[in-house]
Amino acid sequence: MTQPAFTTLISGYFFLEAPRWHDNRLWLSDFYLKQVIAVDPDGGVEVIAEVPGQPSGLGWLPDGRLLIVSMTDRKLLRQENDGSLAVHADLSEVAGGHANDMVVDRQGRAYVGNFGFDLMAGVPLQTASLARVDPDGTVRVAAEDLYFPNGSMITPDGQTLIVNETFANRISAFDIRADGSLGSRRDWAVLGPMPKGRELAEVIPQAKAAPDGGVLDAEGAVWLADAIGNRALRVAEGGRILDEISTGAQGVFACTLGGVNRQTLYLCVAPDFAEHNRKAAREAAIWAVDVDVPGAGLP
Template structure:
């Protein structure tokens, strides 16, 4: 399949990439259905970092450099020890209403973790979800509720604001981060439509103007997000003005991040769709790259 000449293919032949992170001069990725975390250099050389049997997703790092990775299906956060072994860092099963999903880790090592809220892949009825905070010692606290599929979590460079995309909510939300890691009240960072009725997944998806999935901040305070229903990545300003849109054509876009040596490379996770059975059976996921004018900032 030919792709738009503005894109380059960094790596392909995987199942479904999520949670791209630029760290240590490499792009780190979770591949859902081969159950592995990999990292890739800019020449496309791949190194496996870890196997996560229950499906990896969000990633971040503790202040001492140890990797944290979400284990989706058993609703845990795992920690990679210096010898490479994965151990349980936190168990979210008491607070997560569905698969654990995206995560951002702050400078103090506190992880903010979202979840689906319901059984998305099994055809469950949509429900709102909570957001969990995992402290560096592994203790778990619920810090926000009533979110419409929290996803694409980011922390501003000053460490004071958490920004969370709500994939099924036609909005991006923001929270003040207090000194103890607790969050202030939810506020709109941007909205572009009403909250959908939580009747069934097709109805919800049909009510979305855009569905912010994996996302990243830039140095001007804008958010790049992958629109999970729009085959595009969007650069949006606070308040909702769309500053730039890049179509991914026939491929869906499900996450993105900014990185590279100068922070101006946009890495986009693409695949034909997000349906579990189709992605498990194929090797059609790829990372596309393109250059943008404003570098990345904040976390992840």
């Protein structure tokens, strides 16, 4: 495992997630600052939106309007051209816990995950459904029985949805049909045996990796943030680990590829993901390191 010399793009935030490279800037959500921000390559920051319900996943409609997951009220928000926020969809009938990360396809369909249970309260793990939100705001169940569906990606041809399952030691894949519905779940990568039990105290020690946010590259591999391993992994389809980058004492919870040629790996780092700790200290940062293979697909 390598521990390269990282560059710090920004620091002093609460908990940064959902990194997206868009219009030559890095877009991010800070859960507990309750802001969506955009950061230029030199570290200049613009506040894009204030989201009282705690922002997470980000994506864009074909007309350029921003979609934002609002976690605690389980809504998908849409930023209008004047900067105001409107409710694009209510996810409460599908989401069994906080709404979380998502990916938006080129037709404007959003695939939105959720926790499935109250993670921060330490209650037993429950599986979650993945929501599909059509451009008109219609909400449907796209897939069921996922173990904390997290970072989601769409291949460059638009034919496959890839979903990190944080508590299942696996990355799953689904064929995307012409109408946006999904085929059956299949293993894209298996990182270890399926953990047994429902209590987090017994599930987490069985995790070989906890895939959180992720991004595809041009060779078809996935860079993922290992939420329990203080590392980013580059994983091939099937599960072979191609590269491993240590973040030392810092945890890493999301990543994306950006920069001029999409060959900069941006990592969302913080000491841990415990809500009470993250709300109490501005210890989150974005670290950057150059890689050989550029990003591809969505987001």
